[in-house]
Amino acid sequence: MINIPKGTKDMLPNESYKWNYIKNKAREIARKYNIKEISTPVFEHTELFVRGVGNSSDIVNKEMYTFLDKGERSITLKPEGTAGAVRSFIENSMFNEPMPIKMFYFTPCYRYEKPQAGRLREHHQFGVELFGATGTRADAEILMIATDFYKSLGLTPKVVLNNLGCVECRKNYVQKLKEYFSPQINEMCEDCKNRLKTNPLRILDCKVEDCKKIINGAPKISTCLCDDCKNNFNNLLSVLNSLKINYEINETLVRGLDYYTNLVFEFWDDDGINKAALGGGGRYDNLVEELGGKSTPVVGFGIGLERLIMYMESKNIVFEQDKRLDCYIVSMIDDDVMILNIAKNLRDNGISCETDLVNRSVKSQFKYANKINAKFTIILGEDELKNNSVKLKNMDSGEEIFVNLEDLVNKIKEN
Ligand SMILES: [Zn+2]
Ligand SMILES: [Zn+2]
Structure with a gap:
């Protein structure tokens, strides 16, 4: 017998109703917000992810499924959904159309990581990208889409937010982090040592206990924000209050990818039982330009479907069955x-x-x-x-x- 590859999972016919249920809800939310579907290939040129997701991310460094095809091209199975959508936006000159361009997708993602509960080498995501709009209303709308989606499934996860600042703020903050971590870097893990050279921001992400103690004393991004960044973020928070979106600010939230600017967010279990984020996203206003397109702001999120199903099962949420046989x-x-x-x-x-x-x-x-x-x-x-x-x-x-x-x-x- 030939077994399924490690870290992958079949969707069996007797479980497909769960997937249908979630996808139907996602499509219904997309309809309400007038978001159209996009589908991009499962594989892309490796360079797209190296430039898009970023050299210093764990994904690009350790986790990509990369191979040479028969024409000696370096090809990678997509590790996340955004880079492909941005590549398509640029390639199809969507920047010439009236803004905003809103798109959603269901996509498989591939990451070579140690398989554990809810973390698969192939998983599927529901993602939304909103191109061509900056400002509070676009940020709030993307959070509304995600929270509406969860709500339609009977879930009310907490939105955990952080503001990473504009390019200028980031530069100042990274400088401060370097000054803070450099004298103590020898007490930190190997990953952190590397991150200090490549992307000090990502040190904040470290889960190693000894590192965490040092990270707790690190300067906070909020002390480095310019007036614009501060005001925009406060504006967003007051809108979220008025929309009754349950949020919490976490200044160590940076997310694993290099492309974020300003807003980053994750969705976490409201009762704290689930030990992993249910989804997340943020703003990436430089990504289109970085990938060779005309500068266009983007904000978006991705939600892993396998993990979502596991979470719903743990909460005993009933999935609507497919239509009954007549x-x-x-x-x-x-x-x-x-x-x-x-x-x-x-x-x-x-x-x-x-x-x-x-x-x-x-x-x-x-x-x-x-x-x-x-x-x-x-x-x-x-x-x-x-x-x-x-x-x-x-x-x-x-x-x-x-x-x-x-x-x-x-x-x-x-x-
Ligand atoms: Zn700023
Ligand atoms: Zn560390």
Whole structure:
């Protein structure tokens, strides 16, 4: 037997209703905000992620699925959803269209990391990107989209926010961090030592206990913000208050990617049981330019679907089932033409039905109809068919009636 690769998971037919439920909710939210769907390839040129996600990120350094294709091109399976959307925005000259451009996607993402609960080497994301708008209203709207989505699933995670400042603020802050960490860097982990050289901001992300103690005393970004950055952030907070969006500021939140400017955020379990963020995002106003496009601000988020499903299961949230099967045809006769034409007529009229394909006895056909939860069974018996009629059984009430074949579709649709 050949097994599934480590860190991946099948979506099985008997679980697909959970995915459908979540995706339908996401599409419904997208419709309300007038966001259109985009789909980009699973693989891109490696350079896109090296330049987009950033050289100093763990993703690019350690976690990418990169290989040479048969034409000797370096190709990478996308580790996140944003870079591909931005590449497409630039390549298709969307910056020439009226702004904002809003798009959403469902995409698989690939990261070579140690598999653990809720962290897979292939996972799927629901993401939204909003191009061409800066300011409070766009920031608030992106947070509203995400919180509305969670709410539609019966969840109210807390929004954890931070403001990383504009390019100028960042420069000052990074300088302060260097001055603070340099004298004590030998007491910190190897990753932090590297981060001090490549991207000191990411030291704040370190989960090693000894590092955390030092990080706690580090200067706060809020002490380095210029007036514009300060005012914009305060503005956003007052809007979030008025919208009753539950948030908390966390000044060590930097997120693992290099491309963020100003706003970053994550969504966390409101009761603190879940030990990982349910999703996150922020603003990346320099990313389009960095990838060769005309300077365009972007704000967006991504939400991992596997982790979301796990979380919903842990909260005993009921996933709506797919639509129930309308009817199952129980056949007491052996007449392929008759059976398949009745089935065809039902399906042509929009009614879902199944018929026996594996030669079950009549008794086990009934059992099976029960098991698959069909609303009706249609019983084809020799005598009835002579009079052009069949027996229709309502599987919930047990009620049975004789129905003329011509009336079958209407009778089922009546119920
Ligand atoms: Zn600033
Ligand atoms: Zn560290």
